[in-house]
Amino acid sequence: MFKTTRRATLALLAGATALSLSLTPARAADNDIVIGGSLPLTGVFAFAGLAIEAGMQDYIKIVNDAGGIDGRMVRMAYEDTGYKVDQSVAVYNKLTSQDEIHLYYGDSTGFAKTIAPELARTGEMIMGGASFASELNNPEAYPYTFMAGPDYSEMVGILLEYIAKETPGAKIVLVNSDTEFGRDPIEPTRARAAELGLSIVEEIITPPGAADVSTEVLKLRRARPDYTIFHGYVLSPLQEFMSQSRELGLKTKFMGTFWSMDSSIWNTVGDPADGFMGVMPYRYYYDDAADAPMLAKIREMRPDYQATGYMQGFLSAMLMVESAKRVLANGEELNGKTLKAAMNTIEDFDTGGIMGLPISVPGNSVPVGRVYQYNAGAGQMEPVSDWISLQE
Amino acid sequence: MIIGTAKESYRADAALLTTRPQQVWTAILLAVLTTLPFVLNDYWLYLTCLLTINVIAATGLNILTGFTGQVSLGQAAFMAVGAYTVAWLEREAGTPFLLNLVLGGGVSAALGIVVGIPSLRVKGLYLAIATIAASFILHFVFVHWESVTGGNTGINVAPARFFGVELTTYFGLYWVIMPVTVLMVLGAANLFRTRIGRAFIAIRDRDISAEVLGIPLLKYKLMSFAIASFYAGVAGGLWAYFFRVVTPESFPFMASVFLLAAIIVGGMGTIIGGIVGAAFMTLTPELLRFVVEWLGPWVPNAATLLSPVRTIVFGALIIGFLVFEPQGLAEIIQRVRRFFRLWPFKT
Numbered sequence A: 001m002f003k004t005t006r007r008a009t010l011a012l013l014a015g016a017t018a019l020s021l022s023l024t025p026a027r028a029a030d031n032d033i034v035i036g037g038s039l040p041l042t043g044v045f046a047f048a049g050l051a052i053e054a055g056m057q058d059y060i061k062i063v064n065d066a067g068g069i070d071g072r073m074v075r076m077a078y079e080d081t082g083y084k085v086d087q088s089v090a091v092y093n094k095l096t097s098q099d100e101i102h103l104y105y106g107d108s109t110g111f112a113k114t115i116a117p118e119l120a121r122t123g124e125m126i127m128g129g130a131s132f133a134s135e136l137n138n139p140e141a142y143p144y145t146f147m148a149g150p151d152y153s154e155m156v157g158i159l160l161e162y163i164a165k166e167t168p169g170a171k172i173v174l175v176n177s178d179t180e181f182g183r184d185p186i187e188p189t190r191a192r193a194a195e196l197g198l199s200i201v202e203e204i205i206t207p208p209g210a211a212d213v214s215t216e217v218l219k220l221r222r223a224r225p226d227y228t229i230f231h232g233y234v235l236s237p238l239q240e241f242m243s244q245s246r247e248l249g250l251k252t253k254f255m256g257t258f259w260s261m262d263s264s265i266w267n268t269v270g271d272p273a274d275g276f277m278g279v280m281p282y283r284y285y286y287d288d289a290a291d292a293p294m295l296a297k298i299r300e301m302r303p304d305y306q307a308t309g310y311m312q313g314f315l316s317a318m319l320m321v322e323s324a325k326r327v328l329a330n331g332e333e334l335n336g337k338t339l340k341a342a343m344n345t346i347e348d349f350d351t352g353g354i355m356g357l358p359i360s361v362p363g364n365s366v367p368v369g370r371v372y373q374y375n376a377g378a379g380q381m382e383p384v385s386d387w388i389s390l391q392e
Numbered sequence B: 001m002i003i004g005t006a007k008e009s010y011r012a013d014a015a016l017l018t019t020r021p022q023q024v025w026t027a028i029l030l031a032v033l034t035t036l037p038f039v040l041n042d043y044w045l046y047l048t049c050l051l052t053i054n055v056i057a058a059t060g061l062n063i064l065t066g067f068t069g070q071v072s073l074g075q076a077a078f079m080a081v082g083a084y085t086v087a088w089l090e091r092e093a094g095t096p097f098l099l100n101l102v103l104g105g106g107v108s109a110a111l112g113i114v115v116g117i118p119s120l121r122v123k124g125l126y127l128a129i130a131t132i133a134a135s136f137i138l139h140f141v142f143v144h145w146e147s148v149t150g151g152n153t154g155i156n157v158a159p160a161r162f163f164g165v166e167l168t169t170y171f172g173l174y175w176v177i178m179p180v181t182v183l184m185v186l187g188a189a190n191l192f193r194t195r196i197g198r199a200f201i202a203i204r205d206r207d208i209s210a211e212v213l214g215i216p217l218l219k220y221k222l223m224s225f226a227i228a229s230f231y232a233g234v235a236g237g238l239w240a241y242f243f244r245v246v247t248p249e250s251f252p253f254m255a256s257v258f259l260l261a262a263i264i265v266g267g268m269g270t271i272i273g274g275i276v277g278a279a280f281m282t283l284t285p286e287l288l289r290f291v292v293e294w295l296g297p298w299v300p301n302a303a304t305l306l307s308p309v310r311t312i313v314f315g316a317l318i319i320g321f322l323v324f325e326p327q328g329l330a331e332i333i334q335r336v337r338r339f340f341r342l343w344p345f346k347t
Helices: A006-022 A046-065 A085-098 A109-122 A152-166 A186-195 A214-223 A238-247 A263-269 A293-301 A308-329 A336-344 B020-039 B042-067 B075-092 B097-120 B124-144 B170-191 B195-205 B207-212 B217-243 B253-266 B271-295 B302-324 B329-342
Strands: A033-039 A074-080 A101-106 A126-129 A171-177 A199-206 A227-231 A253-256 A277-280 A368-375 A380-383 B160-162 B165-167
Touching: A033 A046, A033 A085, A033 A308, A046 A074, A046 A293, A046 A308, A046 B302, A074 A085, A074 B302, A085 A101, A085 A109, A085 B042, A085 B217, A085 B271, A101 A109, A101 A308, A101 A336, A109 A126, A126 A308, A126 A336, A152 A186, A152 A227, A152 A277, A152 A368, A171 A186, A171 A214, A186 A199, A199 A214, A214 A238, A227 A238, A238 A253, A263 A380, A308 A336, B020 B042, B020 B170, B042 B075, B042 B170, B042 B195, B042 B217, B042 B253, B042 B271, B075 B097, B075 B124, B075 B217, B075 B253, B097 B124, B097 B160, B097 B217, B124 B253, B160 B170, B165 B170, B170 B195, B170 B217, B170 B271, B195 B207, B195 B217, B207 B217, B253 B271, B253 B302, B253 B329, B271 B302, B271 B329
Parallel strands: A033 A074, A033 A101, A101 A126, A171 A199, A171 A227, A227 A253, A253 A277
Antiparallel strands: A277 A368, A368 A380, B160 B165
16 A cells, blocks of 8 residues: 655655656647747736737637638747746746747736847847836837837827817826836826926825825815826726715816726726726727727627737737738748838738727837726726827 | 764864765766756756846845844845846946946845844844835835936846856856855855854854853844845846846845745755755746646646646645645755665664
8 A cells, every 4th residue: 555655745746747847748840930928827917918818819810710821820829927027037938948939928017128138139029018118119229029009108198188189278187106117107298298288286106005095185186187197007096096086076087098997897896987087099899880890700709808908919919910921921031120120011000990090000109099988887988089199 | 874974173073065975966066057058948047047046045044034043024125235236336337247246245235234233122023024114115215216226117237248248148147147156155054164153043042142152142143134135135136137127126025025935945044945945936836837738738728727726836835845844845855865874774
């Protein structure tokens, strides 16, 4: 009879580890085009990682069902990072030593900045990702990076554009979280607001996990702004801000940026969320506009609501595939330089309605978006502006 | 079977490697470390470098917590100080990187002394809270002292240069990181053959008795903080050259918990404990990736479905080791050694 001793258990563990290591499937050097991904499937950002993965996989499926790129199938190789930079880099190294990768999706600003020197050194790939950091929107410093939407400053820029049109000379309060993510657009926002004749009457910085915002709400009451723009949060503490301000009878309109614009997170808040506005670069899952055939297709593939991260992943995969297509059509080799050059040739490109305008990618970003407002009754985000492009 | 090691002098008795097998194994280890970069691919080389950086930081913390008995949850903040110092020197002064590393350790050690002052009045959990406070204060400084730290954006670090060669690949960096680690670990092991190290242990075992024995607590407690912070600073400096960008979010509070967990799992108060603990904490999540991958053919969409399981298994393993081996992984190594030493007799 086998006795479970400590030694036997240890031997068993060691054996299992050795077995799993030796049985790692050795991937043949196939002809697939591989999109690598450091995705946050666990941890604080897992909700986005899971949605992004689904979006990318679906677009890849559409491409493969249509015969792939030039007969070559597209495949995704990705692993969990827990939204930690050192793990993202580990995944990057693991995937690149297993497969030939020219397209990559990274999960954070920190990772994008950390891996940038390596991208420049190898020159093998272009990288998109979940970060819209303004710093990355600089083709000189980050030649192989792109983002499938406007950067954070451009997002706030789109909101300012809307405000200037609706309420000329409006008073604005900025509320930002005390993180790299949160502080990102403050400087450019000040400059742009001044240009548009809007006045920023107060800037509030909160700690990232702040739960008690009563003192900040009092500041808001003193400032009496027409609009309050949040950036650097997903949900909390936006709902506290909104319900407390409502109790004080403030008339300010609350606005947010991409990561706090998913309608399913506001559904959990319910009525106090009614009227929340913000900028969104993509159409929502339930948008049945006539010029959005891709959304009809998505609803066909996934009968349930898909979060905003899904659209972001979907469009990222679309831009990657389109660039690879153009490179191969030119008979060139896939690498960072050719792919980025091909991406920059994308002009008036039809996304099938994911974005409401034909898009161009002259630099690292796609500065297009639309202002939406949350309707608590319907549980949906409804457009209140036309599509706004900061290009030209 | 070794029945005993006869020592003929105090020198031999205090030597680092006292038996023949120890010497042979150490030689084999050094040979393996030298050949590693030639056999490993980038992924494993990356992990090896990351692991060795963690080994330095964990060994430093082990000196403070494991050997001197001063619980600290500020080790990551001291790593950050070292990293920022190196990044700043690289940007502003352009001094040679080895000097930067030493200065990074030095600045960190100086701050360590300041943070260590409360240890003269508070012990245990209270001291842990004091060090947490210090790490939050340091985080605030990193965010707001923009002219030096670059605020939230942080500092991009130029690659280390060695005789005109830029160390940008993991292969190149390994030849810096590994020797520094070996040196630091050797230093730590040697420390406990000296009066200073033995004073640390005396303070851990009973500080009042230590003082009665003539060990000035002020001097030695602060010295322990300084040494631990120096280790953290050097580790942080290597980290800066390894990742090439330092931001306030590079060294979160959880990294301190990670290091404390490493020495607890590895074995507090043993040099080997810091090493195997750091190895366990760094490599286990990665090895579990292979288990997930291995299950891939049987579980559709394995990476998405099993990633949370991976985190749970990692946690369960830590708890398992604490329950079944409270002395840490180092104790398992000791047991294996005893087994072979007495073989074929039962231990």
